Amino acid sequence: MIELKSLKEDEIYELWEKSGYFNPDNLPRKNRKPYTIIMPPPNANGALHLGHALGIAIEDAFIRFYRLMGRKALWVPGADHAGFETQVVFEKKLEKEGRNRFDIPREELWREMYAFTQENRKTMENQLRKLGASCDWSRKKFTLDEDIIRETQRSFVELHKQGLIYRGSRLVNWCPKHQTAFSELEVKYVERVDPLYYVKYGPLSVATARPETIFGDTGLAVNPKDKRYQDYIGKDIEFDGLLGKVKLPVVADESVDPDFGTGVVKVTPAHDMTDFETGLKHDLPAKSVIDRYGKMNEFTGPYKGMKVAEARAAVVVDLEKAGRIEKIDENYRHSVATCYKCGSLIEPAILPQWYVKMKPLAAKGLEAVKSGKIKFVTEHFEKIYIHWLENIHDWNISRQIVWGIRIPAWFCAKCGEAVVSEKIPERCPKCNGSILEQDPDVLDTWFSSGQWPFLALGFPKSRDFKTYYPTDLMETGYDLVFFWVSRMIMLGLWRTKKPPFRNVYFHGMVRDKDRQKMSKSKGNVIDPLGVAEIYGADAVRMALIVGNTPGLDPVVSEDKIRAYRNFATKIRNAAKFVLTYIEPDSKIKPRFSKKDLDNLRELKIFKKEIERDIENFRLHEASNKLYHYFWHVFADKIIEESKPRLKENKDAADKAAAGETLLRMLRELIKMLHPFMPFTTEEVYQSLPDKKQTCLMAESWN
RNA sequence: GGGCGAUUAGCUCAGCUGGUUAGAGCGUCACAUUGACAUUGUGAAGGUCACAGGUUCAAGUCCUGUAUCGCCCACCA
Numbered sequence: 001m002i003e004l005k006s007l008k009e010d011e012i013y014e015l016w017e018k019s020g021y022f023n024p025d026n027l028p029r030k031n032r033k034p035y036t037i038i039m040p041p042p043n044a045n046g047a048l049h050l051g052h053a054l055g056i057a058i059e060d061a062f063i064r065f066y067r068l069m070g071r072k073a074l075w076v077p078g079a080d081h082a083g084f085e086t087q088v089v090f091e092k093k094l095e096k097e098g099r100n101r102f103d104i105p106r107e108e109l110w111r112e113m114y115a116f117t118q119e120n121r122k123t124m125e126n127q128l129r130k131l132g133a134s135c136d137w138s139r140k141k142f143t144l145d146e147d148i149i150r151e152t153q154r155s156f157v158e159l160h161k162q163g164l165i166y167r168g169s170r171l172v173n174w175c176p177k178h179q180t181a182f183s184e185l186e187v188k189y190v191e192r193v194d195p196l197y198y199v200k201y202g203p204l205s206v207a208t209a210r211p212e213t214i215f216g217d218t219g220l221a222v223n224p225k226d227k228r229y230q231d232y233i234g235k236d237i238e239f240d241g242l243l244g245k246v247k248l249p250v251v252a253d254e255s256v257d258p259d260f261g262t263g264v265v266k267v268t269p270a271h272d273m274t275d276f277e278t279g280l281k282h283d284l285p286a287k288s289v290i291d292r293y294g295k296m297n298e299f300t301g302p303y304k305g306m307k308v309a310e311a312r313a314a315v316v317v318d319l320e321k322a323g324r325i326e327k328i329d330e331n332y333r334h335s336v337a338t339c340y341k342c343g344s345l346i347e348p349a350i351l352p353q354w355y356v357k358m359k360p361l362a363a364k365g366l367e368a369v370k371s372g373k374i375k376f377v378t379e380h381f382e383k384i385y386i387h388w389l390e391n392i393h394d395w396n397i398s399r400q401i402v403w404g405i406r407i408p409a410w411f412c413a414k415c416g417e418a419v420v421s422e423k424i425p426e427r428c429p430k431c432n433g434s435i436l437e438q439d440p441d442v443l444d445t446w447f448s449s450g451q452w453p454f455l456a457l458g459f460p461k462s463r464d465f466k467t468y469y470p471t472d473l474m475e476t477g478y479d480l481v482f483f484w485v486s487r488m489i490m491l492g493l494w495r496t497k498k499p500p501f502r503n504v505y506f507h508g509m510v511r512d513k514d515r516q517k518m519s520k521s522k523g524n525v526i527d528p529l530g531v532a533e534i535y536g537a538d539a540v541r542m543a544l545i546v547g548n549t550p551g552l553d554p555v556v557s558e559d560k561i562r563a564y565r566n567f568a569t570k571i572r573n574a575a576k577f578v579l580t581y582i583e584p585d586s587k588i589k590p591r592f593s594k595k596d597l598d599n600l601r602e603l604k605i606f607k608k609e610i611e612r613d614i615e616n617f618r619l620h621e622a623s624n625k626l627y628h629y630f631w632h633v634f635a636d637k638i639i640e641e642s643k644p645r646l647k648e649n650k651d652a653a654d655k656a657a658a659g660e661t662l663l664r665m666l667r668e669l670i671k672m673l674h675p676f677m678p679f680t681t682e683e684v685y686q687s688l689p690d691k692k693q694t695c696l697m698a699e700s701w702n
Numbered sequence: 703g704g705g706c707g708a709u710u711a712g713c714u715c716a717g718c719u720g721g722u723u724a725g726a727g728c729g730u731c732a733c734a735u736u737g738a739c740a741u742u743g744u745g746a747a748g749g750u751c752a753c754a755g756g757u758u759c760a761a762g763u764c765c766u767g768u769a770u771c772g773c774c775c776a777c778c779a
Binding site for chain 1: 704705706707708713714715716717718725726727728729738739740741742743744772773774775776777778779
């Protein structure tokens, strides 16, 4: 008779940490093949949510499985400074305190934000412990660690040297509220219904949704095949504008759709992405008429100082007075660009920014996936990735915020030359001027996180980098295919000449039982730590993994979590029962029945099946099968059938065989369940007779 | 405009390479239960696997098309 020791999750985690086995260097049995996962560093600006818990459950399952399989399993934890995201969170905090980021000196703001993120990191790290993450804390990294900043800046300098980073004055996506530019990925298009104004331009008329930008017109465009306007192509038209005489050239451009509006487009290069391109092609100047705060500027006469919306109304009234409005289509449906964070209308602006030239990087990124060097789970994300990379645009990596890695570029006060250098330059190489000021902008946070797999391992010189890179698995949400995964692949290949990982596992977005996305405003969020407190971390992990097909949105409800809490209870009770009939010092030799041997053999076959499932990324299947096997085969059938043999059995050798069979099966089953339910299985393991290791994770799968 | 995914029990979802009576959780019904069981066990009801064609000895599983829902991408002035 052996008693089942009861252990709390915190005690178990402490046991694990003390064992040192999270660090693969300490694992028994040396000289093994590594298995590496770099944890997607959670944003250090808040608490973990269920989506994080999902990723952690999946990654930990893989890590624990391969550790049992005898691999040198390394899981590197980290935290992301999360540039703009964190800045937004922090701004809200400042707002509540009645402060404003624009009034706080840069260094002071930085210091406050740094402290803020370090606080969050501590919370997050404890939350990861609560969830049972078996990551190597001795290797934890932050995206603003000094070595990370240094290498990130070095990448910038190197890319610049190779002509892959350039400075360009182009039309950028500008958010007037946040006062920063964005890459195209941070722009969200929303459908709206707005009036479409048909406005007379001398003999022609154009349809526009933005009449207030009329002062920035520098041309008109028609389709070269449009018969109606052949006579105008190449000529100037003149007419009376709201601020005096206007003269605009008419150009022919394929991009103009003859069937839209009147077939004539006003070209306003400074305020529209398409027009900017058209302007470049036809050599039309860009004239800004809106400032960075979304107000009309000095080129707009009486409209100066008005907000865009006011100006639009005023301009329409005046155009009507001038008899230039032909008609207004009130039900024009179109999409407008907005800030993904605050919903403000994006006001395109011409600004000098740093760009990464993407085509050469994308070519390598495409090859790696098309050739199968990097595999996506599920496969269909490869198509999405390929499509995006084949149509990629240059990447604006300048952000006008404080929170991030400074761009290693200095501008000469005398001649304006931009000097890119790892160290502060003493003189301008062009004019020899000595006053150089660093670019106030910081890098897009994805520029550094895009290098995370090799930077987190201490590239270029560390032993870890040499041992553990390329990594085996990148596990993340499918919403980051473009933002993060594609950039990691491209930048990883560029900087290290190797793919950063061999496989990418995409999980879906967690939904509630009504298939709604979880959000604070809907009030349907499940706090992973809260439910872990109530039902146990294992129950939460199982609820997140069982039946959750990679790439699809999992539905998680408290009912489901409760179901797996019951399962954990079942495991404990079954173990308790089995141990009741074990006599550790018994000298009786068990006499196994045919059925005993069959059961043991079948379990072996079953284990092989589970192994195959996990190796092929089918955690949802493996976990479900284990649940079913443990409960409905092991507990309901095998244990039940052995009860008569265990109780009041005069045949001691048969009794011993029944007990021994159950014990062997239990030992195997908790090992197999360990990747999914580490706490419960460890609790059982600690009570097993003749356990060989201090904790279950150091056991061997076979 | 393009692409992707989903459609299987009342609800939420599994079902890998096509192969015996299609599974799980929650819910429903009946019976049992001081049992290892924060209940659990036994059994039951409940599915034309969206629809229409096709391939095959065999299709929820492969192919074509249709419908509905959802998501992503795109320079809709």
